[in-house]
Amino acid sequence: MTMPDKNNSSDGFLxxxxxxERARTPQPSGHLMARILADAEAEAALRQLVPVAVARRPGLxxxxxxxxxxxxxxxxxxxxxxxxxxxxxxxxDVVTGLGGQSSGAEEYGYLLSDLxxxxxxxxxxxx
Amino acid sequence: MPLDASQDQSDDxxxxxxxxxxxxxxxxLTLRLTPRVLAFATxxxxxxxxxxxxxxxxxxxxxxxxxxxTPGKAKVTTWVFRVAANLCTDRLRRSGRSVNLxxxxxxxDEAKGAEAALIDGDRxxxxxxxxQALPERQRQAVVLRHLEGLSNPEIAEVMDIGTEAxxxxxxxxxxSLAAMLAGRREELGYDDA
Numbered sequence: 635m636t637m638p639d640k641n642n643s644s645d646g647f648l649x650x651x652x653x654x655e656r657a658r659t660p661q662p663s664g665h666l667m668a669r670i671l672a673d674a675e676a677e678a679a680l681r682q683l684v685p686v687a688v689a690r691r692p693g694l695x696x697x698x699x700x701x702x703x704x705x706x707x708x709x710x711x712x713x714x715x716x717x718x719x720x721x722x723x724x725x726x727d728v729v730t731g732l733g734g735q736s737s738g739a740e741e742y743g744y745l746l747s748d749l750x751x752x753x754x755x756x757x758x759x760x761x
Numbered sequence: 762m763p764l765d766a767s768q769d770q771s772d773d774x775x776x777x778x779x780x781x782x783x784x785x786x787x788x789x790l791t792l793r794l795t796p797r798v799l800a801f802a803t804x805x806x807x808x809x810x811x812x813x814x815x816x817x818x819x820x821x822x823x824x825x826x827x828x829x830x831t832p833g834k835a836k837v838t839t840w841v842f843r844v845a846a847n848l849c850t851d852r853l854r855r856s857g858r859s860v861n862l863x864x865x866x867x868x869x870d871e872a873k874g875a876e877a878a879l880i881d882g883d884r885x886x887x888x889x890x891x892x893q894a895l896p897e898r899q900r901q902a903v904v905l906r907h908l909e910g911l912s913n914p915e916i917a918e919v920m921d922i923g924t925e926a927x928x929x930x931x932x933x934x935x936x937s938l939a940a941m942l943a944g945r946r947e948e949l950g951y952d953d954a
Contacts, residue, residue, distance in 0.1 A: 648938055650884060655889065661799075662795045662813075666817065
């Protein structure tokens with residue numbers, strides 16, 4: 635078994651570098667914090683709208699493994715959160731359809747606009 | 762829950778409150794967690810935009826998972842760091858920047874970058890360059906330990922390995938870092954070894 639490095643002068647030498655880097659810890663911008671908080675609000679709003687869906691959320695492992703493909707592009711965070719929720723809950727394999735095909739958007743637009751009365755307007759904003 | 766009280770609450774309690782719809786709890790968690798996750802992601806990826814993406818995605822998964830969180834079973838910070846670590850690894854491998862996990866030698870370019878930064882006396886830049894030269898898992902372990910301040914058991918949970926493996930990774934990383942950074946120590950007035 636390898637002995638841990640007990641070279642105090644080496645540790646002290648490195649610690650000066652660690653300290654210097656800690657002093658320059660990158661700070662999050664207000665924009666990033668706002669986006670993260672908006673995500674929290676969107677998720678909370680979804681749970682209010684469809685409480686039954688909460689029990690069917692994917693488990694921790696599925697959550698960790700999911701999403702490597704990323705989110706479909708969308709006009710705004712709320713739209714993305716709602717779209718993502720429906721994709722994950724209703725039909726996980728519809729991801730490719732929702733972004734590019736109008737028939738897919740219309741099909742799911744009906745369901746989404748039922749949930750969020752403003753969704754139809756949001757969807758029209760999508761590029 | 763008044764904001765004062767929520768700021769004293771544990772991460773566990775705040776997450777449970779958020780799951781019940783308390784957005785002030787989410788605000789406190791955002792303030793607490795975002796800087797730590799961003800710092801970690803930045804040190805792993807060295808790309809500010811990517812680090813922000815990873816940070817936002819990590820917190821998004823926390824918000825989604827909140828109703829299923831079991832208080833007392835694990836630490837919220839450890840869970841979020843683990844998600845962030847996996848997301849960083851995924852990005853590094855997709856972009857081909859992940860170093861062979863078994864690599865022993867540092868890439869020559871990064872070592873020269875570390876020397877050049879030392880000449881300017883900027884220890885932080887020198888460390889950043891040297892960190893990028895480490896194999897990904899060594900970088901992860903030493904960043905979590907010496908820059909993010911996690912304990913070895915916490916790092917073990919984040920990296921899904923045993924604590925002895927964490928200690929081994931950290932020791933190897935520090936030996937490599939010391940070797941890369943030692944070249945100019947006399948010039949910059951460091952104490953002699």
